[in-house]
Amino acid sequence: MKAVSVKNASMHFGDFTAVQDVSFDVGEGEFITLLGPSGCGKTTLLKMISGFLQPSSGIIEIGGKDVTHVPPERRDTAMCFQSYALFPHLSVADNLQFGLKQKRLLTAERKQRLQDVATKLDLTAQLDKLPNQLSGGQQQRVALGRALTMRPSVVLFDEPLSNLDAKLRDSVRMEIRKIQRDYNLAAIYVTHDQGEALAMSDRILIMNNGRIEQAGTPHEIYGTPNTSFVADFIGDANILDAEVIGEEGAGRWRLGTQIGELIAASAAPPVAKTLKVCWRPEKAQFGPGTENTITADITHRAFQGNYTDLFVMIASAPQRVQWRDNAVGLADSLTMHIRPEDIIFLEAIA
Amino acid sequence: MTRLNLNKILLWALFGLCVIWLVIPFTIAILWSLVDPSQPWTPDHLLPPSMSFYRWGYLWAHSSLKIAMFNSYMLAPSVAIVTLTLAMPTAYALGRINFPGKEVVKLLVLLPLVVPGFVTAIFFTAILFQLGLNAWRFGAILFAHSILFLPYAIRIMSVSFETVRQDHIDAARDLGASTFERWKVAYIPALKPGIMATLLIVFIYSIEEFAIAFIVGSPNFTTIPTLLFTNLGANFIRPNAAVISLILVVPNVILMLFLERLLRSANPALSSGKG
Amino acid sequence: MTWRSWLKLGLLLAPGLGLILVFIGSVVYIAIAQSFGLFSLSGESEFSLEYWSRMFERLTYNRAIGYSLYVGFASAFLAVLFAYPLAVWLRRPFPGSLTISAVLKAPLLVHGLVAAFLYVNIISYHGLVNQIMQGLGIWDGPHRLQNDSRAIGVLILQTWKNMPFALLLLVGSVSAISDDVLDAAADLGAGPFARFRRVIAPLSVSATQAALVIVFVGALADFSFQVIAGPVNKQSLSQLMVFFKGYGRWHDAAVVAVTLMGLGIAGSALLALVSRFILRGGRLS
Ligand SMILES: Nc1ncnc2c1ncn2[C@@H]1O[C@H](COP(=O)(O)OP(=O)(O)O)[C@@H](O)[C@H]1O
Ligand SMILES: [Mg+2]
Numbered sequence: 045m046k047a048v049s050v051k052n053a054s055m056h057f058g059d060f061t062a063v064q065d066v067s068f069d070v071g072e073g074e075f076i077t078l079l080g081p082s083g084c085g086k087t088t089l090l091k092m093i094s095g096f097l098q099p100s101s102g103i104i105e106i107g108g109k110d111v112t113h114v115p116p117e118r119r120d121t122a123m124c125f126q127s128y129a130l131f132p133h134l135s136v137a138d139n140l141q142f143g144l145k146q147k148r149l150l151t152a153e154r155k156q157r158l159q160d161v162a163t164k165l166d167l168t169a170q171l172d173k174l175p176n177q178l179s180g181g182q183q184q185r186v187a188l189g190r191a192l193t194m195r196p197s198v199v200l201f202d203e204p205l206s207n208l209d210a211k212l213r214d215s216v217r218m219e220i221r222k223i224q225r226d227y228n229l230a231a232i233y234v235t236h237d238q239g240e241a242l243a244m245s246d247r248i249l250i251m252n253n254g255r256i257e258q259a260g261t262p263h264e265i266y267g268t269p270n271t272s273f274v275a276d277f278i279g280d281a282n283i284l285d286a287e288v289i290g291e292e293g294a295g296r297w298r299l300g301t302q303i304g305e306l307i308a309a310s311a312a313p314p315v316a317k318t319l320k321v322c323w324r325p326e327k328a329q330f331g332p333g334t335e336n337t338i339t340a341d342i343t344h345r346a347f348q349g350n351y352t353d354l355f356v357m358i359a360s361a362p363q364r365v366q367w368r369d370n371a372v373g374l375a376d377s378l379t380m381h382i383r384p385e386d387i388i389f390l391e392a393i394a
Numbered sequence: 395m396t397r398l399n400l401n402k403i404l405l406w407a408l409f410g411l412c413v414i415w416l417v418i419p420f421t422i423a424i425l426w427s428l429v430d431p432s433q434p435w436t437p438d439h440l441l442p443p444s445m446s447f448y449r450w451g452y453l454w455a456h457s458s459l460k461i462a463m464f465n466s467y468m469l470a471p472s473v474a475i476v477t478l479t480l481a482m483p484t485a486y487a488l489g490r491i492n493f494p495g496k497e498v499v500k501l502l503v504l505l506p507l508v509v510p511g512f513v514t515a516i517f518f519t520a521i522l523f524q525l526g527l528n529a530w531r532f533g534a535i536l537f538a539h540s541i542l543f544l545p546y547a548i549r550i551m552s553v554s555f556e557t558v559r560q561d562h563i564d565a566a567r568d569l570g571a572s573t574f575e576r577w578k579v580a581y582i583p584a585l586k587p588g589i590m591a592t593l594l595i596v597f598i599y600s601i602e603e604f605a606i607a608f609i610v611g612s613p614n615f616t617t618i619p620t621l622l623f624t625n626l627g628a629n630f631i632r633p634n635a636a637v638i639s640l641i642l643v644v645p646n647v648i649l650m651l652f653l654e655r656l657l658r659s660a661n662p663a664l665s666s667g668k669g
Numbered sequence: 670m671t672w673r674s675w676l677k678l679g680l681l682l683a684p685g686l687g688l689i690l691v692f693i694g695s696v697v698y699i700a701i702a703q704s705f706g707l708f709s710l711s712g713e714s715e716f717s718l719e720y721w722s723r724m725f726e727r728l729t730y731n732r733a734i735g736y737s738l739y740v741g742f743a744s745a746f747l748a749v750l751f752a753y754p755l756a757v758w759l760r761r762p763f764p765g766s767l768t769i770s771a772v773l774k775a776p777l778l779v780h781g782l783v784a785a786f787l788y789v790n791i792i793s794y795h796g797l798v799n800q801i802m803q804g805l806g807i808w809d810g811p812h813r814l815q816n817d818s819r820a821i822g823v824l825i826l827q828t829w830k831n832m833p834f835a836l837l838l839l840v841g842s843v844s845a846i847s848d849d850v851l852d853a854a855a856d857l858g859a860g861p862f863a864r865f866r867r868v869i870a871p872l873s874v875s876a877t878q879a880a881l882v883i884v885f886v887g888a889l890a891d892f893s894f895q896v897i898a899g900p901v902n903k904q905s906l907s908q909l910m911v912f913f914k915g916y917g918r919w920h921d922a923a924v925v926a927v928t929l930m931g932l933g934i935a936g937s938a939l940l941a942l943v944s945r946f947i948l949r950g951g952r953l954s
Contacts (some may be wrong), residue, residue, distance in 0.1 A: 094852075094856055095855075095856075096852055096855070096856075115855070115860075116852070116855040116856050117855045117856070117857075117858045117859055117860050117863075118858070119856075121856065122856060122857065123852070123853065123856045125849045125852070125853055126849075127847065127849045128849075129847065129849035129850045129852065129853035130850075130853075131850060131853075131854070131867075131868060132850075132872065133871045133872055133949075142854070142857050142859075142867070143857030143858050146857055146858035146859050146863060147858055190853075190857065194857065194858075401763060401765075404758065405765055405769070408769050408772070411772075412772045415772065415773075415775070415776075415829075416772065416775055418791070418797065419787035419788070419790065419791060420787070422787070422790050422791065422797065423783075423786070423787055423790060426790065436795075437795035437800060479684075480684045480685055480688060481685050482685075483680070483681040483682070483683070483684055483685060484681060484682050484684065484685025484686050485685070486681060487678055487681040487682055491678060491681075493670065493678055494670075499682065499686055502686060502689070502690065503685070503686055503689060505689055505690070505693045506689060506692075506693055508886070508933075509693055509696065509697065509930065510886070510889075510890030510907065510926075510929055510930070510933065511890065511892075512890060512892055512907045512910060512911060513696070513697075513700060513890070513910070513926045513929060513930065514693070514696050516700075516910060516911070516914050516922055516926065517696045517697075517699045517700045517703070517923070517926065518692075518696055519914075520699050520700075520703065520708070520710065520919055521695060521696070521699055523710050524699075524708060524710070538692075541688055541689060541692045541693075544685055544688070544689055545689075548685055548686075602780050604781070604782065604893060605892070609911070609914070619780065619782055622782050622783070622786070623782055623893065623896075626782065626785065626786055626789075626897050627896065627897070632790070635786050636786070636790075639780075639782075639783040639786050639787070642780055642782070642783055643778075643779055643780055643783045646778065646780070647778045647779075650778045
């Protein structure tokens with residue numbers, strides 16, 4: 045059974061379409077990330093799932109039941125807010141138990157769950173404090189704990205780490221993932237941080253302008269982006285306009301691009317005769333190869349510690365190269381090659 | 395039911411309430427003020443059978459309305475100016491000087507609003523009697539009003555003083571401006587909306603004030619509210635009361651709307667004062 | 670701070686705060702002193718408890734206390750009762766909400782005496798209410814509604830005049846509660862009423878207290894509404910005080926004045942405590 049199914053959901057605010065025809069499923073115990081730039085409709089989609097917004101059209105199912113018209117207080121979801129949204133007048137313990145009291149659980153059961161969550165999140169010493177007496181990281185954990193005590197079918201996270209500093213973010217990230225696994229919860233996690241998405245998710249949905257551009261495991265998304273938007277949004281990519289000149293045997297094509305003729309190898313054929321293609325800067329191979337050998341003029345170099353960023357000009361097209369070997373020296377140009385399987389087909393050029 | 399529909403229903407309910415709340419009462423008052431004495435407005439008529447401005451003219455010519463209006467409209471601007479003048483130094487201290495006990499001062503300033511109006515009025519009269527000043531009605535009311543409305547003036551002006559920008563003052567000093575010049579370029583422009591608002595609010599409150607004017611002024615010094623009060627009590631003639639009510643309320647409502655706008659432009663935080 | 674800056678501060682505060690303290694201070698002082706027989710304007714001044722003890726035996730005085738407290742508490746309660754749902758409704762702007770709050774706030778601009786007059790017009794013997802009730806066939810003949818003995822007229826007027834004020838205070842504090850916090854409550858299973866009881870009410874305690882106290886103090890000391898629309902067989906404390914003053918019985922007026930102020934303070938404290946207790950769901954801390 046699916047924990048959550050979203051079927052053809054759309055959301056219009058007047059003339060503006062914030063979410064358009066989105067469909068996806070979340071399996072039990074699955075951790076899904078909604079990733080996309082600010083304003084692309086992530087929060088709107090999350091609010092449709094939690095019930096704060098009624099979809100203009102489409103269906104939301106939770107645990108196999110249609111909940112499209114069920115108000116948030118009767119949906120089996122728990123949300124972890126970006127602002128934490130802790131109740132300022134209630135102690136940490138009362139914040140954690142708020143939902144349980146609404147459910148009218150027995151006192152013993154309630155105390156049991158409170159202890160359980162407080163121990164897991166290391167909040168036992170803070171139970172009597174008010175939220176404004178806690179540090180940012182602790183508040184974050186209370187917000188998480190408050191959602192977890194509900195043992196919901198699905199936990200929803202709206203950029204829960206954006207108010208924490210970078211160090212803390214890494215550790216809380218792992219903590220969230222660990223607890224989600226322990227409880228075997230389905231989770232939908234919203235972020236605009238691609239690193240976070242790649243590191244945490246079972247599956248990533250990339251959103252752009254209210255639509256899902258691509259869905260897949262982190263490896264799939266990074267390795268075979270479908271569009272230049274996805275290629276550019278996740279990691280760095282050199283994107284080129286290409287024309288398919290001819291087929292070179294099984295799964296190999298000859299392309300004409302700004303940087304010269306290239307051979308590309310792909311399981312899936314190109315979607316059109318003229319299309320976008322890309323290659324990742326770190327895939328450049330040093331020295332000449334059997335195919336796709338290129339000479340590049342180096343215009344600028346930026347030392348990054350474990351690698352060097354090279355900004356190069358190939359036949360008057362600016363490209364980026366990542367060089368693992370820091371000993372590029374001060375040469376003005378370099379010879380390199382790109383393996384055919386590292387050239388990825390993207391969307392057609394209209 | 396969606397929130398949108400609910401709002402629509404509530405909106406209509408409120409529209410109805412608004413009619414009951416404001417439109418009907420005022421329409422009736424206006425109609426009463428227009429009743430011509432030749433034919434009384436009996437309950438079998440929806441509208442007065444004969445309407446004219448007779449009452450307005452009559453009251454103007456044959457009652458103390460003229461005197462009451464003169465008194466009120468002399469008193470109010472004087473009170474406004476005196477109150478503003480008295481409020482300025484304290485407002486400056488509250489707005490621009492940091493001193494221990496500032497919060498206490500801010501609370502103490504509110505005292506005139508806490509003591510019931512009629513207590514103030516009656517025992518102020520007692521003091522006047524003790525001092526032998528009980529014949530000095532205009533001055534006494536002016537004095538009492540000025541102090542009574544100080545809390546509003548101090549509150550508005552101290553916020554205004556807070557909004558004067560220190561870098562403007564410093565820039566003026568840096569460029570060699572004298573004290574007077576400094577006030578002209580840095581203080582006055584920032585204080586202007588506050589000053590206008592203070593004058594206006596005190597003016598309105600003074601026109602409306604009843605307890606002091608009634609107790610200190612009785613029996614022979616009338617203002618518009620005291621005149622209305624006598625016309626609502628012992629010599630109640632509905633059309634006359636209607637005329638005086640409208641004379642009291644209409645100019646003030648217009649001034650209030652003006653004030654609201656002024657306060658909003660001067661300081662958004664203040665516009666929640668009155669109106 | 671140096672003594673010079675203290676001196677400067679003193680001089681600055683003198684015309685504003687200084688005058689207020691002297692004026693209100695002497696008014697309150699005279700009231701208290703006169704209630705004990707001092708500062709007599711006619712006969713001899715000497716300290717005595719007689720005015721108090723005789724006043725306590727007067728039926729009019731004791732009934733005025735009960736009546737004024739009733740008007741004060743009932744008005745405060747009604748004003749806040751009507752203002753609360755409106756404040757929750759107007760928490761966030763929506764199309765038309767500005768107009769609505771303008772209409773609701775309009776009574777603030779209408780003078781109390783005028784309000785009383787408008788009300789009296791509507792409920793008069795041949796007024797609108799009587800006409801409508803007869804027109805609908807509910808009443809056979811006109812009823813006398815003015816100066817009703819249960820002071821319903823006074824309460825209607827007090828509520829009409831004070832509700833906008835309570836609304837102003839409550840909207841301010843209710844709209845300061847963030848949407849996320851209310852959404853979080855809903856998400857954790859709290860329905861509309863639970864959200865009000867567990868989140869909105871406890872977070873707007875101080876505004877509610879302020880509204881209750883201010884409306885109470887004003888209504889407790891009511892004079893004009895009582896004189897024009899109140900029951901003829903009952904007197905409010907202010908009315909009683911003005912009555913004594915009118916006959917030159919300053920000491921008796923002073924006793925009533927001190928009673929009024931004392932009840933104002935005691936009643937306010939009581940209201941503040943009780944409202945806090947209730948809104949916090951039965952806890953004081
Ligand atoms: N209640 C609303 N009314 C109108 N437009 C809205 C509303 N809520 C969100 N939007 C718009 O929808 C778009 C998506 O918003 P949101 O889902 O918050 O984006 P994000 O991906 O940053 O979370 C934005 O352009 C936003 O301005
Ligand atoms: Mg968002």
